[in-house]
Amino acid sequence: MGTELGYRRYLFVDGDLPGRGDDPALPGHEAMMITNCNREDAHILVTLYFSDRPPVRELHLTAPAERVICVRMDEPVGEERYEIPPGQYSVELLSDRPVCASYGRLDRRHNLGYYTTGYCAV
DSSP, rough: OOOOOEEEEEEEEEEEEOOOOOOSSOOOOEEEEEESSSSSSSEEEEEEESSSSSOOEEEEEOOOOOOOEEEEETBBTTTTOOOOOOSSSEEEEEEEEEEEEEEEEEGGGGGGOOEEEEEBBB
């Protein structure tokens, strides 16, 4: 068809890591799902914005060709293995080729579990 799927730039504006909760089999967390439908790897730069500190720039991710990756935000992020501190943050993705991305949260606070996804392609 010749039509590429996805965008090269995303902004996820509602980062706030939830507590892990009391069920180790299903811990609270946030994650980005990135799908690369291309036949070449996608190289992605991540910038993290915070309410109380300067941005962290150029964390590197690779989404292999015709694969999906899940980036857990409660674990070290990128090749640099950056650990996100507690509090509000936003995530910007900048890819060298179009990818599809979403952001989700499993929130275990007060024994409530819900999953939300969203994105803003810019």
